[in-house]
C-alpha cells in the first residue's frame with residue numbers, strides 16, 4: 001500500500017517538476033485564495049496567497065499535493081481568515097459531475113457504505129444515510145465513457161442556455177474537463193463578478209428549470225375562474241422556445257412506449273404529430289388539435305423541461321467563496337488533469353485521451369478488481385485479482401482508485 005502511494009507520489013512529483021508542464025495561471029492570481037490537499041498527510045492547506053504563478057508552481061513542485069484548488073472569489077487579502085478577506089467578487093462557476101446525474105452505469109460501478117452504521121448500496125451516494133442519517137460514506141466510484149457522455153449532455157444544455165438565453169459569447173465561456181467525470185464552466189468577466197449568492201441562485205433555478213411557470217399568471221387566473229379560457233401558449237424566447245423545440249424533437253423521435261414512460265398515454269400525440277408540429281408548435285394554434293387538452297400540453301411541457309434542464313451541482317454555483325480545482329493540476333482520484341478546451345469542441349473532446357498526464361513508461365501492478373476501461377487510446381480490463389503490466393497513466397488511475405497496488 002505504502003509503496004503504491006509512494007510510487008504515485010513520485011509520478012505526481014515528476015509532473016509538477018517538469019518545466020514543460022506549466023500549470024496555467026488563473027486571472028488575477030494575486031487576489032485568489034489557494035488551497036491544496038497534502039498527499040501523504042491528507043490534510044487541506046488553505047488560505048494561501050501567491051503574488052505570481054511562478055511562486056505557486058514552485059510550491060507545487062516542492063510539496064506535491066494530491067489536489068490543488070483556488071477560490072472562484074477575488075479578495076483584498078486572500079490569505080486572511082474568511083471574515084477578514086475582503087470579498088471583491090467571484091467568477092460564475094458551474095460544475096457538472098456524474099456524481100449528481102442518474103446515469104445507467106452508476107448502479108453498475110458505484111458503491112457507497114455508511115461509515116457509521118455500514119449501510120451500503122449501489123448508485124448515487126445519498127446525502128444522508130437512510131438508516132442512521134449520518135452523512136459520511138466510503139465510496140468506490142468509477143468513471144466510464146457513459147458517465148462522461150451523460151455529463152457532456154448536461155454541459156451542452158448548460159452552454160446552450162448560457163449562450164442563447166443569457167447572451168454570453170463562446171469565448172466568455174471557459175470549459176474544462178474536471179479531471180474525474182465531469183465538466184466545469186467558468187465565466188470570469190466583470191459583469192458576473194459582483195453577483196451575490198441570491199442572484200446566482202436565480203441563475204441556478206433558471207438552468208435547472210426550478211419554479212418554471214409554463215402558464216403565465218393571467219392564464220392561470222382565468223383557469224381558476226373556469227371562464228372557459230383555458231389557453232395554452234408558448235412564446236419564442238428562453239424556456240418557452242426550448243420547450244417547443246423539445247416537443248418537436250420528442251414527437252418526431254418518440255414511440256408510444258417512450259411517451260408512456262414519461263406518463264403520457266395519449267395516442268393523439270403521435271397520430272397527429274405532423275399537424276401538431278405545424279399548427280400547434282409552429283403556428284401557435286394549440287387549441288386546434290382534437291384530443292389534446294391543456295392538461296396534456298402542460299404534461300408534455302413538464303416532461304420536456306425535465307429533459308432540457310441541466311443537472312448542475314447547484315451548491316457550487318451559489319457559493320461565492322467556493323474553492324474550485326485549478327486548471328492544469330492533477331486529480332487525486334484519477335491522475336488525470338483538469339484541462340481547458342474550446343466550448344465548440346465539447347462533443348469531440350475526449351477526456352480519456354486529452355487529460356492524460358502520464359504518457360511514458362509502464363509498471364507491473366496487482367489489480368484487485370477493475371471494469372474494462374479506456375485510456376490514452378488503449379482499452380484495458382476487466383481485471384480481477386491479476387498481475388498485469390500497465391501503462392503509467394492506467395496504473396496511476398487504478399492505484400488512486402484503490403483497485404491496484406504496485407506488484408513487488
Ligand SMILES: [Zn+2]
Pocket residue numbers: 114115116117118119129130131132133134
Ligand atoms: Zn448509516
Ligand SMILES: [Zn+2]
Pocket residue numbers: 103105106109142143144145146147148
Ligand atoms: Zn459510468
